[in-house]
Amino acid sequence: MEKKYDDSYLLEYLDGALDSEERQKLEQELKANPSLRERVSLLQFAVRSIKSKGYETAVKEIQHDFLKQRIENKKFTSVSTPKLENKVRPLQFWAGIAASVALLGTLAYGVFLAQKDGNQLYEANYLSYEITVDRGVAARENQLESLYLKGDFKNMFQAIEGEPLGAFNSKELLLLGAAALELDQPSEALHYLQALDTTNARNETDNFQDEADFYIALAYLKQEAYADALRRIEKISEDDRHKYRSSFSWAEILSIRLKTLR
Incomplete structure (x- = not known):
């Protein structure tokens, strides 16, 4: 196209x-x-x-009901009005108005976001991974944690130079993936994060799986691989227990879905 x-x-x-x-x-x-x-x-x-006419009608109905409430609560009115029935509580009016405004705003925001590229969506949703240092961890893992906490991401990769991917445990893979994203290297990040994802699938474990899902989705967005990002984001949003379930808004998901059709 x-x-x-x-x-x-x-x-x-x-x-x-x-x-x-x-x-x-x-x-x-x-x-x-x-x-x-x-x-x-x-x-x-x-x-x-x-x-849509449907939403215009809904707003008009809310306005009409609100007017009915105002008239019925007056002791008199200077104009002749028809009989008004089905009195509605004010809270319902305001709730309806708020819901209508929120829905229209969300849809408009979705159209706006459709014009943003993957890097902009990445920047809007990126969160640095935060770690807590554990006692009794392996020497190498402790070294990677220490370098990560210092923000010394380049030296993390120098420290593991020459080691095969299979030599790393789940936490090390996550740290290396997160560090690669901090260095703006999404392809390198996927190298480690997908290894973590594969290890969990093979061993039927979920070690740092929520984090892996989130950062894999971000890495795909950074690369503008929208179909891959969408699959991972949908997995996140459909899991009620997922740590990052609320990270991507409905409007952002609509925007990404539109991008997959380009």
């Missing part, structure tokens, strides 16, 4: 802002490109949700 078909361009199409020639070319591309059609459909869903 041509690079010009970014989210801003597609939003202009949905807004009717393209000239007839551009619109015709894009619609021809839509007929031939299922992935582009799906992407436009998702953007259209978000835009329609914001502008």
